[in-house]
Amino acid sequence: MEKYRKMWKEIVFQALGKIAPDTAAVRASFTPDSIPAETPPDPALGDIAFPMFPFAKLFKAAPARIAGLLESLTISPTGRARAAGPYLNVTLDRPAVFREVFGRVFAEGDAYGANGSRAGERVMLEFSSPNTNKPLHLGHLRNDALGECAASLLKRCGAEVLKVNLINDRGVHICKSMLAYKKYGNDRTPESEGVKSDHFVGDYYVKFAQWAKDDPDADNQARELLKAWEAGDPETIALWEKMNRWAVEGHKRTYEATGVSFDRYYFEHETYTAGREVILQGLKKGLFYRKEDNSVWVDLTADGLDEKVLLRGDGTSLYVTQDIGTAVVRAEDWPFDRLVFVTGNEQIYHFRMLFIVLRKLGYPWAEKMNHLPYGMVNLPEGKMKSREGTVVDADDLLAELTADAVEEIRAREREGEIEDVSAAARKIALGAMNYFLLAFAPHKDIVFDPKESISFNGDTGPYLQYSGARLSSILRKYEERKERYEKGAVDYLLLKESDEWELAKRFAEFPALVAKAAADLDPSLITSFLYDCAKLFAHYYHDHQVLGNDDPSLVLTRLDLVRALREVLRSGFLIIGVPFLDAM
RNA sequence: GCGUCCGUAGCUCAGCUGGAUAGAGCGCCGGACUUCGAAUCCGUAGGCCGCAGGUUCGAGUCCUGCCGGGCGCACCA
Numbered sequence: 001m002e003k004y005r006k007m008w009k010e011i012v013f014q015a016l017g018k019i020a021p022d023t024a025a026v027r028a029s030f031t032p033d034s035i036p037a038e039t040p041p042d043p044a045l046g047d048i049a050f051p052m053f054p055f056a057k058l059f060k061a062a063p064a065r066i067a068g069l070l071e072s073l074t075i076s077p078t079g080r081a082r083a084a085g086p087y088l089n090v091t092l093d094r095p096a097v098f099r100e101v102f103g104r105v106f107a108e109g110d111a112y113g114a115n116g117s118r119a120g121e122r123v124m125l126e127f128s129s130p131n132t133n134k135p136l137h138l139g140h141l142r143n144d145a146l147g148e149c150a151a152s153l154l155k156r157c158g159a160e161v162l163k164v165n166l167i168n169d170r171g172v173h174i175c176k177s178m179l180a181y182k183k184y185g186n187d188r189t190p191e192s193e194g195v196k197s198d199h200f201v202g203d204y205y206v207k208f209a210q211w212a213k214d215d216p217d218a219d220n221q222a223r224e225l226l227k228a229w230e231a232g233d234p235e236t237i238a239l240w241e242k243m244n245r246w247a248v249e250g251h252k253r254t255y256e257a258t259g260v261s262f263d264r265y266y267f268e269h270e271t272y273t274a275g276r277e278v279i280l281q282g283l284k285k286g287l288f289y290r291k292e293d294n295s296v297w298v299d300l301t302a303d304g305l306d307e308k309v310l311l312r313g314d315g316t317s318l319y320v321t322q323d324i325g326t327a328v329v330r331a332e333d334w335p336f337d338r339l340v341f342v343t344g345n346e347q348i349y350h351f352r353m354l355f356i357v358l359r360k361l362g363y364p365w366a367e368k369m370n371h372l373p374y375g376m377v378n379l380p381e382g383k384m385k386s387r388e389g390t391v392v393d394a395d396d397l398l399a400e401l402t403a404d405a406v407e408e409i410r411a412r413e414r415e416g417e418i419e420d421v422s423a424a425a426r427k428i429a430l431g432a433m434n435y436f437l438l439a440f441a442p443h444k445d446i447v448f449d450p451k452e453s454i455s456f457n458g459d460t461g462p463y464l465q466y467s468g469a470r471l472s473s474i475l476r477k478y479e480e481r482k483e484r485y486e487k488g489a490v491d492y493l494l495l496k497e498s499d500e501w502e503l504a505k506r507f508a509e510f511p512a513l514v515a516k517a518a519a520d521l522d523p524s525l526i527t528s529f530l531y532d533c534a535k536l537f538a539h540y541y542h543d544h545q546v547l548g549n550d551d552p553s554l555v556l557t558r559l560d561l562v563r564a565l566r567e568v569l570r571s572g573f574l575i576i577g578v579p580f581l582d583a584m
Numbered sequence: 585g586c587g588u589c590c591g592u593a594g595c596u597c598a599g600c601u602g603g604a605u606a607g608a609g610c611g612c613c614g615g616a617c618u619u620c621g622a623a624u625c626c627g628u629a630g631g632c633c634g635c636a637g638g639u640u641c642g643a644g645u646c647c648u649g650c651c652g653g654g655c656g657c658a659c660c661a
């Protein structure tokens with residue numbers, strides 16, 4: 001579609017030159033590229049719209065008059081232009097576009113939409129980054145969905161992506177669950193209790209909180225344990241290793257269930273001291289300064305921030321210290337053009353500071369640091385608060401959605417059509433969840449309503465999956481009675497319905513849309529595109545038969561539309577992590 | 585207080601670089617299955633686009649101020 005837009009801008013530009021009182025003035029004020037081209041509000045008006053307002057002054061004529069004059073001067077085999085008030089609307093020659101678009105979709109299959117907009121770019125993407133003292137919750141699920149989706153978007157655009165996860169496996173909060181286990185654990189294990197291992201660890205974190213409520217000494221003991229850990233006390237290290245393994249293994253099972261994966265894991269216990277040297281070097285260069293208590297600071301008031309501490313007086317690291325260190329380590333590990341962090345928006349300030357400090361330190365890659373912050377995930381009942389126990393556990397949520405899907409399949413009596421009901425239900429649950437989590441611009445706070453997400457009606461993942469299953473069903477039916485249509489031949493002149501044309505135009509826009517979604521790191525562009533396509537087809541399908549036509553050529557031609565849409569959906573589903581089902 | 589993001593239909597959200605009557609979904613009400621999957625589709629109702637100025641031929645979109653809300657402004661992560 002972009003191709004035709006460009007072509008027609010040139011045609012309009014040339015025509016304007018012909019009717020201009022002063023051709024040179026036109027060339028001075030406009031270029032073919034700068035001529036605004038839009039999409040008419042009503043498809044019946046045409047496919048490309050050129051508003052004439054900008055030319056009124058220069059031409060000393062009303063926009064409508066200019067549009068009228070251009071009508072006869074813009075002749076092209078690719079379509080025809082018509083004046084409509086102050087607009088010049090172009091209606092494209094459809095068969096040529098159908099042929100071109102479908103041809104490209106069939107050639108690329110479920111990779112359709114791939115484009116070279118970020119070819120060769122090496123992007124490291126950090127996301128998830130959980131603590132090892134409790135299981136994953138709904139907030140992580142949004143983080144993971146965004147991270148995975150950003151990765152596939154960038155890959156579709158030709159970038160090389162390395163997905164990394166920084167495990168927060170040290171600190172006083174980790175010691176709290178360890179301490180509770182020492183106190184109440186009695187050598188129980190996830191196996192002995194039959195509990196998923198990260199939940200097992202999390203239960204002790206909760207136990208600690210309960211204990212600390214009554215015993216003011218609990219926090220002191222936790223700090224003591226952290227000291228022992230930092231001193232390398234063998235017994236403490238052994239316990240830490242054991243519980244950490246439980247936590248991480250549990251998290252990995254959740255990642256598997258949700259289709260999340262990483263190319264590399266970083267562990268905070270390995271990196272938390274990194275950065276200290278870097279800060280000290282910066283201090284030598286005079287970028288930072290020391291206060292009386294020996295702590296190291298940076299003055300960011302010129303950048304609109306405050307004075308920030310980079311290193312504690314006792315020489316130990318802080319969050320920033322560590323992030324500076326890991327960035328430097330990573331740039332050596334895997335030299336990147338860009339490093340993107342996916343985190344909640346409460347960390348916006350932190351990353352601004354981090355990026356500025358790295359720039360001050362003079363790293364060439366510091367200019368290409370990106371932060372993808374996302375808004376909070378709330379519940380219909382309100383905010384998630386760990387203190388009030390209203391945090392939604394990731395595994396529980398997935399189980400709940402899966403159970404709902406099973407129930408729905410049973411209610412529709414679809415078990416007979418589905419080979420593996422529980423596998424299908426899991427895919428529907430995953431589709432529901434990922435779609436909902438990605439359907440909003442990342443920076444927005446969202447209200448996650450499980451019931452709404454799993455609904456098979458409306459703007460949801462399951463609705464899209466259902467649309468895909470229907471397409472597959474049509475193709476299966478076709479295979480069964482193939483011989484009836486043998487005498488037909490594909491002829492795009494037969495696609496006369498407006499829905500058919502609208503769908504083809506959508507397909508044509510998809511690669512550019514993928515490029516934009518990747519540039520903006522905004523998956524919601526993809527979700528709304530897919531919903532729009534599915535909706536259009538549902539409307540079309542209701543009124544028009546595909547297989548039930550007397551003319552076999554019409555059947556075969558419409559089947560091309562069905563196949564093309566199915567590929568486009570498959571491609572889009574892959575990007576947003578919604579499983580495609582041939583039957584559900 | 586300062587910074588930042590947000591404010592569009594009862595609710596949840598789209599509105600691309602400013603452009604032709606502001607769109608969906610849910611919910612409400614009313615319709616459509618002897619025919620390819622009704623987990624669907626169609627229709628009705630519902631909007632001083634937070635408020636007030638400004639820029640422009642033209643503003644939901646850009647600028648300023650105000651009002652309301654989220655999040656931040658730790659030698660926590």
